[in-house]
Amino acid sequence: MTNHLAGGKVNISQLQEVARNDLLKLIEQCDGTKAIVWDESLAGPVGLVAKYSVLKDHDVIKMFPLRNGRLPSITVKNIIFITRPHLNLMDMIADNVHGEERSGKRKEFHLFFIPRKSLLCEKRLKSKGVFGNFTFVEELPCDLFPFDNDLISMELDSAFKEYYLENDPTCLYQVAQAIMLLQDLYGIIPRVSGKGTTAQIVWDLMRKLSAEPRPRAPLNNSVSQIDHLLLIDRAVDLLSPLATQLTYEGLIDEIFEINNTTVHLPAEKFSHSDDEPNEIVSNKKRVILNSSDELFAEIRDKNFNGVGPALSRKAKTISSEFEERHGDKTVQEMKQFVARLPYMLATKKSLATHTTIAELIKEVTDSEKFMSSLQTEQDLMLGIDTDKIHPYIEDCIAHQDPLIKVLRLICLQSVTNSGLKPKIIEYYKREIVQTYGFQHILTLNNLEKAGLLKLQQGTRNYTLLRKFLQLTVEDGSEIAPRDISYVHSVYAPLSVRLAQHLGKPGGWRGLADVLSVIPGPTIEENQQLPLGQQARRGSLGSVSSQSDTAKTILVFFLGGCTFAEISALRFLSQQEDSNVEFVIATTRLINGNSFIKSLMEKMPTTTIGR
DSSP states (O other): OOGGGSSSSSOTHHHHHHHHHHHHHHHHHSOSOEEEEEOHHHHHHHHTTSOHHHHHTTTEEEEEEOOSSOOOOOOOSEEEEEEOSOHHHHHHHHHHHHHHHHHTOOOEEEEEESSOOOHHHHHHHHHTTOGGGEEEEEEOOOOOEEEETTEEEOOOTTHHHHHHTTOOOHHHHHHHHHHHHHHHHHOOOSEEEEESHHHHHHHHHHHHHHTSOOSSOOOOOSBOSOOEEEEEEGGGOOHHHHSOOOBHHHHHHHHHOOBTTEEEEEGGGSOOTTOOGGGEETTEEEEEOSTTSHHHHHHTTSBGGGHHHHHHHHHHHHHHHHHGGGSOOOHHHHHHHHHHHHHHHHHHHHHHHHHHHHHHHHHHHTSHHHHHHHHHHHHHHTTSSTTSOOHHHHHHHHTTOOHHHHHHHHHHHHHHTTSBOHHHHHHHHHHHHHHHOTTHHHHHHHHHHTTSSOBOOSOOHHHHHHHHTTOBOSSOOSSSOSSGGGGGSSBOOHHHHHHHHHTSTTTTGGGHHHHHHSSSOEEEEEOOOOTTOBOOTTSTTSSOOOOOSOEEEEEEEETOBOHHHHHHHHHHHHOTTOOEEEEEEESOBOOHHHHHHHHSOOOOGGGTOO
């Protein structure tokens, strides 16, 4: 069991345990020594389920990333491919198998699909003449990966794009399957709410799946551990992923990108005296970011302006603890000090790491470029200069700033203005094509299809929502916040405002007019609990609501969510007067750059940039 996963309202380590057991069962089917060949996009997520040390105990000698051509030379009995069901990966696997056959060394091949087998993939392997080489072709139904004690992710890279650009609802079926697995582990969720088109589709699929026999026997839960499920379609709130995140964890993601709770930073900026061997790879320092690091858990959700004072306080505390050893002490006191020493040294190392990270962030956030861009964003969120060609965006195009930055600002202007006038859109399109190349016509077309760039039509929805839901707060405190708007300094994520209202007595009952302005259907449903299972006393769906028991709401983001949204939900959970705790699930963790990049057509990397 991983301790940092077990400390939340819902025991996420159970999910990790189930996924690990499923993986090890499949690996144990292959008798003898083994090498695993990973689809690279899975190595990180599966690493959260079972570390290499666990796999080594099951005769896994070596692991390789899936590449074209021949595999590196290795003497093992079994080669196991673990992959997502994508056709281009089948071509690589066929290449690897043919290469091993030509070497003349006899090996057994196995193929495990995550999360489901694919008929098309199997056909491709048959056409390549290698399907018959596999002893086992199985599926590992690992839909959800545990990131922290209140956070799980499906790590579906392009769920939003697949549905909104390619009209492919496969990812939504996977989401419904994932929620059914959560219900197998934690009990049927009594209440379901949702907003948006994909939320409605997932709810309809859940109802169909609940009528079918379950492949895994549900655990015997006499009480629902999750009281309410909130499904949020990313298309309902397109502004939050475009806004620059201003929390500590959000800024690390904006600047350096966090993948599967890991960030890689320039190694030369850190002291190497305490580094473990696996922390430095290719001149990059690898830092794990989760609540197992107490200091990170304390500062991760703070606005960056509050991080410096917090680190300073921690430094003084550690310094005074180390000074204690110089005073007169009894033998018993010295023993207690020595017992605390490993914890103190670990805290000191963590402080040094996070102080360096904060300095790296500050170099960026203090720059004129960052401040000008942030000021433009905040003006647009406040409704200033949204209805004309923006001089700062013009300036960015003229200086050939990274295209992603330009597109992010234009889309943000479009969303905050509820669309742009035809002449403004045409002007931006013309400037982008002339400056960055005609191939970006396809990208602009994608942004229009996704609703990020659109023509203004009548009602100014954003203006109404900003007023009724208080989406902007200009006099909020960043260091001692009283409102979720601190995560973007002036803007409160619409998605989290909806969750906040749902957690209040009466839920969404008073929001009918507001919900009608937000695109897509609204869901408010009860699920029938199986015989023997009850809603918890005081939960949102139970008869008695007079209880001190905090309600647990699972917020499921369909199409990705940001670390800023996660911080805002944690902030709501931690308020003294809160009677709600949030657990967060998402198809993918995203930031503005990754969100825009996922909608861009593939093109030379020199035109993208950060």
